[in-house]
Amino acid sequence: MAAVDRRLETLVVEDDVHFRQTLLEFLHELGHDASGAGSVREALEAFDGQAPDLLLSDIRLPDGDGVELMRKVRHAHPGTVVLVMTGFATVNSAVEAMRDGAADYLPKPFSMAQLRLAIERAFETRRLREENAELRERLERNGGRARLIGNSPAMQRVLAMVERLRNIDSTVLITGESGVGKELIVEALHDGHARRRNHRLVPLHCGAIPKDLIESELFGHVKGAFTGADRDKIGRFEHADGGTLFLDEIGTMPLELQIKLLRVLQTREIQRVGSSRTIPVDVRVIAATNEDLRAKVERGEFREDLYYRLNVIPLHVPPLRERRSDIPPLAAHFVRRAAERLGVPLREISRATIARLMAHDWPGNVRELENALEYALVMSGGAREIEPSALPPELDGGARPEIAPEVEVTPEGIDFHDVVSSVERNLILQSLELAGGNKARAAQLLDLKRTTFVEKLKRIERETS
Numbered sequence: 001m002a003a004v005d006r007r008l009e010t011l012v013v014e015d016d017v018h019f020r021q022t023l024l025e026f027l028h029e030l031g032h033d034a035s036g037a038g039s040v041r042e043a044l045e046a047f048d049g050q051a052p053d054l055l056l057s058d059i060r061l062p063d064g065d066g067v068e069l070m071r072k073v074r075h076a077h078p079g080t081v082v083l084v085m086t087g088f089a090t091v092n093s094a095v096e097a098m099r100d101g102a103a104d105y106l107p108k109p110f111s112m113a114q115l116r117l118a119i120e121r122a123f124e125t126r127r128l129r130e131e132n133a134e135l136r137e138r139l140e141r142n143g144g145r146a147r148l149i150g151n152s153p154a155m156q157r158v159l160a161m162v163e164r165l166r167n168i169d170s171t172v173l174i175t176g177e178s179g180v181g182k183e184l185i186v187e188a189l190h191d192g193h194a195r196r197r198n199h200r201l202v203p204l205h206c207g208a209i210p211k212d213l214i215e216s217e218l219f220g221h222v223k224g225a226f227t228g229a230d231r232d233k234i235g236r237f238e239h240a241d242g243g244t245l246f247l248d249e250i251g252t253m254p255l256e257l258q259i260k261l262l263r264v265l266q267t268r269e270i271q272r273v274g275s276s277r278t279i280p281v282d283v284r285v286i287a288a289t290n291e292d293l294r295a296k297v298e299r300g301e302f303r304e305d306l307y308y309r310l311n312v313i314p315l316h317v318p319p320l321r322e323r324r325s326d327i328p329p330l331a332a333h334f335v336r337r338a339a340e341r342l343g344v345p346l347r348e349i350s351r352a353t354i355a356r357l358m359a360h361d362w363p364g365n366v367r368e369l370e371n372a373l374e375y376a377l378v379m380s381g382g383a384r385e386i387e388p389s390a391l392p393p394e395l396d397g398g399a400r401p402e403i404a405p406e407v408e409v410t411p412e413g414i415d416f417h418d419v420v421s422s423v424e425r426n427l428i429l430q431s432l433e434l435a436g437g438n439k440a441r442a443a444q445l446l447d448l449k450r451t452t453f454v455e456k457l458k459r460i461e462r463e464t465s
């Protein structure tokens with residue numbers, strides 16, 4: 001990066017003349033070559049020449065939107081580092097700006113020390129990113145596509161299964177709630193197959209395709225097979241030849257198509273719709289579902305013979321709430337990835353935040369966790385660590401019950417120690433219950449050391465016995 005050995009060129013876009021002056025003076029002190037603009041138009045004119053290294057822009061401008069300005073600038077000059085300044089009313093736009101490549105945002109009012117820190121961080125991040133880009137590209141080329149994180153016994157079992165299936169063609173049926181990572185496992189299975197890896201992994205989301213089109217999607221059709229079929233079309237089976245076909249949401253496949261699929265799985269050949277020619281296909285099939293297929297079989301909604309054909313190797317992925325020890329490493333992974341992708345500074349996750357994440361039930365599973373951490377990272381602005389207040393509303397504790405009940409001192413007086421121990425007792429037992437009896441997790445919920453928690457619990461047990 002060129003910025004170290006020469007003066008940084010910075011453009012400040014701010015319509016408040018006084019504040020703009022303050023910023024410019026400070027940037028000059030820092031050794032920047034800084035100039036100012038008071039509107040989108042002035043800023044774009046300034047950009048006509050050479051792109052500055054840093055754009056420091058307000059969001060609300062008299063003749064337009066700082067986010068729009070940023071998009072134009074980044075489009076023309078991807079190397080320019082952008083910091084946006086935001087008032088309370090434009091926080092949402094700040095989030096949008098970060099998604100579109102702003103390095104960070106500074107909530108007004110901010111101190112010059114904060115500004116300086118944000119600038120340093122942004123350039124440091126850009127430097128690291130440039131350094132990492134090449135390495136990452138190499139890793140990706142080497143098939144490091146799917147990285148499954150998880151130390152819980154449940155996840156370890158899944159990983160062991162993926163390992164055992166290396167280079168094996170067996171049909172796999174992956175079950176698990178939405179967002180548990182089924183698709184990622186399919187990728188891992190495909191990548192773990194030395195021969196198939198060099199061919200396609202072709203997904204078909206059975207629920208997303210109109211019923212009368214699935215057959216042609218799967219097997220293709222010939223010209224004139226039905227109205228609208230104005231030329232030959234190759235289906236997913238043929239596309240996946242040599243590779244893997246991933247039938248997602250298999251439970252939604254119409255019954256009349258299930259029989260056709262079954263036949264293909266048995267004969268390993270297909271016929272395009274409208275043609276009687278059989279075409280051999282070499283495809284490994286992996287199916288996934290978040291429904292209870294067994295129950296569907298019993299209700300007559302899914303063919304039993306197809307069920308057994310698919311369920312050769314069953315692979316169940318438990319919901320995140322049943323493997324909570326995966327939460328901390330996943331969270332760290334997602335923060336790292338979001339920071340890298342959005343080009344924002346990496347931040348640690350505070351202990352209290354981890355406790356909050358561990359206590360949540362994650363109905364949307366890993367996908368929900370991933371989104372929550374991207375949100376939290378973006379919302380953390382200039383903070384050193386990701387605190388619970390940065391989490392999405394359903395997690396930030398806003399809706400949690402009062403932690404300390406109101407206790408009133410009556411004119412007769414109360415017993416301080418009695419009241420305090422009853423509150424303490426209440427909290428200890430509540431958290432133990434919330435943590436399903438897991439003391440380490442209960443302690444985290446109260447932000448207590450495990451030893452402190454256990455001591456208090458013992459005392460309560462002594463007092464009650």
Ligand SMILES: Nc1ncnc2c1ncn2[C@@H]1O[C@H](COP(=O)(O)OP(=O)(O)OP(=O)(O)O)[C@@H](O)[C@H]1O
Nearest residue numbers: 147148149150177178179180181182183184366367
């Ligand atoms: N063990 C894991 N390690 C790292 N990332 C994961 C893991 N599990 C899931 N993810 C990530 O979580 C997100 C959701 O996973 P995925 O799309 O595979 O879920 P799914 O089970 O296929 O969901 P759906 O049933 O809704 O299709 C993806 O971005 C995926 O990369």
Ligand SMILES: [Mg+2]
Nearest residue numbers: 179182183248
């Ligand atoms: Mg999926």
